[in-house]
Amino acid sequence: MLALILTLPGICNIFGVMETPALEIQLQTLPQSPGVYQYYDKNGRILYVGKAKNLKKRVTSYFNKTHDNHRTSVMVKRIHDIKHIVVASETDALLLENNLIKKYQPRFNVMLKDDKTYPWICIKNERFPRVFPTRRLIKDGSEYYGPFTNFKTVNTLLDLIKGLYQLRTCNYDLSSEKIKNGKYKVCLEYHLGNCKGPCEAFQEEKEYNENIEAIRQIVKGNFKDSLQQFRHQMKAHSEIMEFEDAQRIKEKIDVLENYQSKSTVVNPNINNVDVFSIVSDEGYGYVNFLQISHGAIIRSHTIEMKKKLDESDKELLELGIVEIRQRFHSNSKEVYVPFKVDVGEDVVIHIPKLGDKKKIIDFSIRNARYYRQEQFKQMKIVDPDRHVNRIMAQMKEDLRLSEEPRHIECFDNSNIQGTNPVAACVVFKNGKPSKKDYRKFNIKTVEGPDDFASMEEVVFRRYKRLLEEEEPLPQLIIVDGGKGQLSSGVKALEALGLRGKIAIIGIAKRLEELYYPGDSIPLYLDKKSETLKIIQQLRNEAHRFGITFHRNKRSKTALNTELEAITGIGDKTVVELLTHFRSLKRIKEASLEDLSNLVGQAKAKIIYNNYHRE
Known part of the structure; x- marks a missing residue:
């Protein structure tokens, strides 16, 4: 790899982010080559590491425009030094960026989590090799298969192998001389049928090594050769009427076929392929990895990546692909992804649209979503503040608000043909009901069933009182109803001088569409989105609270009327x-x-x- 490192002692731009004129000249002389750039603050601490197809174009873009993302603006203001490394290709830049991020862990870079040691299956470099799990890789000529994402997968494979082949578990040095001299005696494993006794030369080395070769294929996900071999053995035993031995071989075939049927999820012709997908939210990205061999998923793993500068899914997925392929030592030449990515010229990228290949992409996305949901469940228990912050940031983005809706109030009217008209206001703080702040209203100025006028009255009364008592106002108001109820709420806010100071939306029941003031086209949120679920919870709670109040009032009125009569x-x-x-x-x-x-x-x-x- 050809690399050139250049240090720029400060930066200046037309917006006045930095003030050293010499750096403006340095920016103009940056090479238009692939490479990696590093930003440092005035104390020499690394702020950010990034890759670029064109270093000059990418680095100067930070200094010749204003940034919508607050964190990016903060980072640019702190940049004092820049270093860049010119490399031969985009692939080298991607790999180098990944290594530097892991080495320096810059403050403004995506945070790669889950850096634990993974288990491997080792085939020991020795005569009559042992097969066992390990977390340590020792360079002694042994073969290591993996890494696997957890010991459950490893143990499942080892149990399968143990049921198919009798292998030794002792750590004796089974050299031909020591066996010939009768140094060892068979142990309990031999008498239990789990080992054929190579320590006393009861099993030939050639037969043992044939079993080891079959095991190599199994851990790679290729069951074809082992099945074919067992079928030949079963047939041979049957022809000479060794039916007990044939039955024993048939049981092994059943075990192997059962395992294969559980692990085969796609077309068996799909072989030696890596599959990647991503789901993300406001603060995190979740990249799932599936390794396919002979139609079977032999590895599945998901990593969590914390966003720092509002990175796109494309950027996160590219970084995740490089990180995971390095971590699991994958050399597959084919990669399936849901959209186009740039991860080097040596890899063939496929974006499946139909058939089995598309199904495996969908399966990967489901795994990423499931992992994300599990993280949320743990987050609620371990770090509830992080969960709330994520929800609030997501709602701000989904609802196009100027600030996070930490305090939300929802209104609903209730009456039966205009009798006993009431209204309810429920309050959510940080996404949870604040029942002590709930309020109920008797409609005073409206006669007959007029939901629009009733909505205007209660919204006006609610916020007139909050203003008089100098209580905090909500960041978001939700009215249960469509454009009519929303217009009434807006009129009340205008009368109080609060129009534009508090966001207000309406939710219509039929299709769960959201209406904004002055916009005739509603917003439709994903039915599974957390933002919509919280809005629905608010609406349902307001409806429940209002109906309960209305029912109690109606019952009390009926009761009093009978006695007073x-x-x-x-x-x-x-x-x-x-x-x-x-x-x-x-x-x-x-x-x-x-x-x-x-x-x-x-x-x-x-x-x-x-x-x-x-």
Whole structure:
């Protein structure tokens, strides 16, 4: 690799981010070649490492435009020194960038997580080789297959191998001289049928090595040769009427076919292929990797990548592909991805659209999503603040807000043909209900079933009071309804001088479309998005709270009306009766004596006679 390192002692640009004129000249003399650039602050700490197809074009782009992303703006202001390394190709730049990020872990770079040691299957370099799992790679000529993502996969493969082939587990030096001299005796594993006793020359080295070669193919995902070999052996035993031995071979075939059927998920003709996909949110990207051999997934792994500068999915996937292929020592020449990426000229990139290849991409995406969901579940328990921050950032982006909606209020009207009209306001803070802040309203100025006017009244009353009491206002208001209810809410905010200071949207029930003031075209969110789920939860909670209030009011009104209809019974007596007996049923069932003790003999007779007429 040809590399040239150049240090630029500071930077200046037309926007005044830096002030050293000499650096402007240095920027103009940057090579138009592939390479890697590194940004340093005035204390010599590395800020960022990036790759470029054209170093001059890429580096100068940071200094000749304003950046929408806040973190990028902050980083550019801190840049004091620049180093760059010219390399021979884009592939070299990609690999070098990955290595430098892992080495220096710059503050503004994507953070690659999960740097643990992975297990391998070792075929030991010795006579009558042992096969065992390990995390240590020793350069003694032994063969190592992997790494695997976890020991569960390793143990499954080793259990399969143990069921098919009898291999030794002892660590004796089985040299021909020591075996010939009778130094060793067979152990319990031999008597259990798990080993054929090579330590006493009960098994020839040629037969043992044939088994080892078959094991090599199995750990690579190729079961064809082993199945063919076992079928020949079964047939041979059957022809000479060794049916017990033939049955034993058949059981091994069944084990191998059962394992193969579970691991084969695509066309068996798809061989030696790496599959990559990505799902991401506001703060993190999740890159899934599947390794396919002879139609079987022999490895699956997902890495989490923390965004620092609002990196695109393309950038994250490219970095993830290089990192994972290095980590798992993959040399596959074919890679399947969901969209075009640049990972070097030595790799053939396919973007499947149909058939089995597309199915495996979809399968990879499902794995990435599942991993993301599992991370969220753990996040809620281990780091709830990070979970809340992510949700709020996602809602800000999805709903096109100017700030995160940490405080949201939702309104809903409730009435039956205009009777007992009420409204409810529910409050969510940091994505969770704040029930102590819930409010309910009796509609005072509207007659008849007029949802629009009712919405305008309650929104006006709610925020007029908050302003008078100098209470904090929400970042987002949601009204349950379409454009009509939204317009009413906007009128109330205009009357209070709050239009444009608080974001307000409406949600219509039929298709869950979101309406914005002054925009006739609704916004449709993904039905599975967390933002829509929180909005639905708000709407449903407002509806529940409003309906409960309306039902209670209606019941109380009906109750009071029946008692007040009795001639000679006033409001004060009704309150006394309901406070003591708690329900109309108990009042009806009360004895004359009980009623007399509470409201006096005269009123008691009136009430008693009203409910006990012949």
